[in-house]
Amino acid sequence: MRIDRIRLRAIELRLREPFRISSGVTHQRTILLADIDLGGVTGIAECVAGEAPNYSYETIDTARIVIERHLAPALLGRTFEHPGEVGPFLDQVARGHRMAKAALEMAVWEGWARGRGVSLAEALGGKKSAVPAGVSIGIHPDTDALLERIGRFVDTGYRRIKLKISRGHDIRILEAVRARYPRVPLTVDANADYGQEDLDHLAGLDRFGLVLVEQPFPEDALLLHARLQERMETDVCLDESITSPDRCREAVELGAGRVVNIKPGRVGGHGPSLEIHDICAGAGLPVWCGGMLESGIGRAHNVALASLPNMRLPNDTSASDRYWERDVVVPPFQLDDQGMVAVPTGPGMGVEVDEDYLRAIQVDSTEISPAA
Ligand code: OSB
Numbered sequence: 001m002r003i004d005r006i007r008l009r010a011i012e013l014r015l016r017e018p019f020r021i022s023s024g025v026t027h028q029r030t031i032l033l034a035d036i037d038l039g040g041v042t043g044i045a046e047c048v049a050g051e052a053p054n055y056s057y058e059t060i061d062t063a064r065i066v067i068e069r070h071l072a073p074a075l076l077g078r079t080f081e082h083p084g085e086v087g088p089f090l091d092q093v094a095r096g097h098r099m100a101k102a103a104l105e106m107a108v109w110e111g112w113a114r115g116r117g118v119s120l121a122e123a124l125g126g127k128k129s130a131v132p133a134g135v136s137i138g139i140h141p142d143t144d145a146l147l148e149r150i151g152r153f154v155d156t157g158y159r160r161i162k163l164k165i166s167r168g169h170d171i172r173i174l175e176a177v178r179a180r181y182p183r184v185p186l187t188v189d190a191n192a193d194y195g196q197e198d199l200d201h202l203a204g205l206d207r208f209g210l211v212l213v214e215q216p217f218p219e220d221a222l223l224l225h226a227r228l229q230e231r232m233e234t235d236v237c238l239d240e241s242i243t244s245p246d247r248c249r250e251a252v253e254l255g256a257g258r259v260v261n262i263k264p265g266r267v268g269g270h271g272p273s274l275e276i277h278d279i280c281a282g283a284g285l286p287v288w289c290g291g292m293l294e295s296g297i298g299r300a301h302n303v304a305l306a307s308l309p310n311m312r313l314p315n316d317t318s319a320s321d322r323y324w325e326r327d328v329v330v331p332p333f334q335l336d337d338q339g340m341v342a343v344p345t346g347p348g349m350g351v352e353v354d355e356d357y358l359r360a361i362q363v364d365s366t367e368i369s370p371a372a
């Protein structure tokens with residue numbers, strides 16, 4: 001397959017409710033979409049970078065620059081036998097910037113699967129027809145509102161509730177949640193808000209019977225995560241820290257956690273995600289698929305990846321209506337009465353882009369042409 005054409009489009013989608021994590025709040029997402037022509041068939045994916053550098057150093061602006069000036073010009077006109085070759089190729093072009101790379105790499109996977117008439121899930125080696133969904137709830141200033149919100153999501157059928165926590169905003173909330181919902185499968189995600197001085201405090205979260213504690217410390221702090229895991233019974237789960245397969249090997253060897261959250265958009269795409277999946281499987285660690293408040297396009301990619309065998313915990317692949325009034329794909333993702341999201345079986349990502357709606361919310365479209 002040859003990379004004939006790359007187009008970047010930006011769309012604006014308003015969240016149904018603001019989403020607050022320890023480092024900032026999101027009301028509306030501007031999402032960068034990449035579509036790539038592979039000689040007659042087009043693949044599509046989205047970039048998970050946010051508007052502000054609060055989850056990672058990448059933003060939609062840095063991603064756009066790196067794609068337009070470095071990655072796309074290198075890719076255009078190239079021929080690949082398999083989408084797995086794209087990641088290593090892009091790693092030779094630029095260091096880091098894995099969210100920018102992932103948008104292109106995942107679009108190639110999607111187009112490749114579509115062109116062969118197989119689902120993206122099948123192309124990736126997925127085995128499940130549906131995947132269990134959890135829901136991630138942002139920081140609420142009002143505990144009663146949070147309790148009400150949790151109740152509604154539990155009633156909807158979500159299989160696990162994830163609460164965002166931050167320094168000084170944890171114990172009181174967990175006490176209230178456990179008093180009301182003693183047995184709901186619960187996780188917490190600190191998005192790197194804590195530090196060395198919080199080791200004892202965090203180890204004390206054992207008493208809440210959490211399924212796992214996600215990314216308490218900064219991205220680079222593998223050693224600190226290992227120290228916490230040593231003194232904590234609850235599984236520590238890494239998100240931000242796992243930026244690549246190599247980093248994952250290090251984390252496993254250090255004992256920096258016992259669970260990994262894989263987000264293809266964070267690690268450079270599906271190829272590195274498959275590697276991380278297999279590294280963890282080999283080490284006996286379960287993984288699950290995280291989310292970045294994606295549109296239905298990114299969700300389709302995540303759901304396909306979540307169908308892999310070692311994805312053994314509920315995923316942050318909630319239904320479209322948890323995020324958006326109207327999603328950009330048809331049909332939108334839905335939760336069944338078992339708390340599962342069906343893995344699409346049609347070619348490529350298996351859902352159709354609603355091009356009319358997409359044009360209505362599009363704020364930019366740029367065609368990147370090969371260097372003359
Ligand atoms: O840390 O998992 C995270 C959203 C934005 C940035 C980081 C994270 C999240 C979520 C939302 O938790 C997961 C979802 O898309 O449902």
Ligand code: MG
Pocket residue numbers: 189191214215239240261290
């Ligand atoms: Mg997280």
